[in-house]
Amino acid sequence: ETGVTQTPRHLVMGMTNKKSLKCEQHLGHNAMYWYKQSAKKPLELMFVYNFKEQTENNSVPSRFSPECPNSSHLFLHLHTLQPEDSALYLCASSHTGERPLHFGNGTRLTVT
Amino acid sequence: DAKTTQPTSMDCAEGRAANLPCNHSTISGNEYVYWYRQIHSQGPQYIIHGLKNNETNEMASLIITEDRKSSTLILPHATLRDTAVYYCIVKTGANNLFFGTGTRLTVIP
Numbered sequence: 001e002t003g004v005t006q007t008p009r010h011l012v013m014g015m016t017n018k019k020s021l022k023c024e025q026h027l028g029h030n031a032m033y034w035y036k037q038s039a040k041k042p043l044e045l046m047f048v049y050n051f052k053e054q055t056e057n058n059s060v061p062s063r064f065s066p067e068c069p070n071s072s073h074l075f076l077h078l079h080t081l082q083p084e085d086s087a088l089y090l091c092a093s094s095h096t097g098e099r100p101l102h103f104g105n106g107t108r109l110t111v112t
Numbered sequence: 113d114a115k116t117t118q119p120t121s122m123d124c125a126e127g128r129a130a131n132l133p134c135n136h137s138t139i140s141g142n143e144y145v146y147w148y149r150q151i152h153s154q155g156p157q158y159i160i161h162g163l164k165n166n167e168t169n170e171m172a173s174l175i176i177t178e179d180r181k182s183s184t185l186i187l188p189h190a191t192l193r194d195t196a197v198y199y200c201i202v203k204t205g206a207n208n209l210f211f212g213t214g215t216r217l218t219v220i221p
Contacts, residue, residue, distance in 0.1 A: 004155075045209070090155050090156070100146065101158065102158065105154050106154075
């Protein structure tokens, strides 16, 4: 148990579907992150939130829409995805400053 | 963030020390060295980090050279559960880690 919980663990969706990934942490952290890990590729940072404010958008297509309603919860809303968006989506949290990230175990997304 | 270079893969016998090297020759004075690992089908797990001095915790030791251009992660007694991909990352205070391809460590019985 990492302290960062992601749901669902697995998701299969069609290209016309709308779905959401959820991330929750109760570690008292005030920064949250979305990363994407495609097969055979390094982890790619997607979004960063500090104190509920988005501070980083790493040129992510608009079909991915993050939401951070409070410091404990982070969502990634998905719509009209492409098959190449199939990947492991990882959420992480941390304190701000020079502190380590705590990752969840990810949502394995398959777009058909 | 400074670029890091790690071997693609390494093997280690169970019970022996695993020494994983990392080169970060362009590191700047305020950049920390972080190590994470990722076991198959799980999210990355933080191991250790340091700036200048060597560091040790319950998982591993981190040895940073005096010129800070390279470091070594040491797992003192490797077990089969230490088989994973190990990532060396250097970063400044902003909390956006950029992962490379890491070293795939295989612990052999």
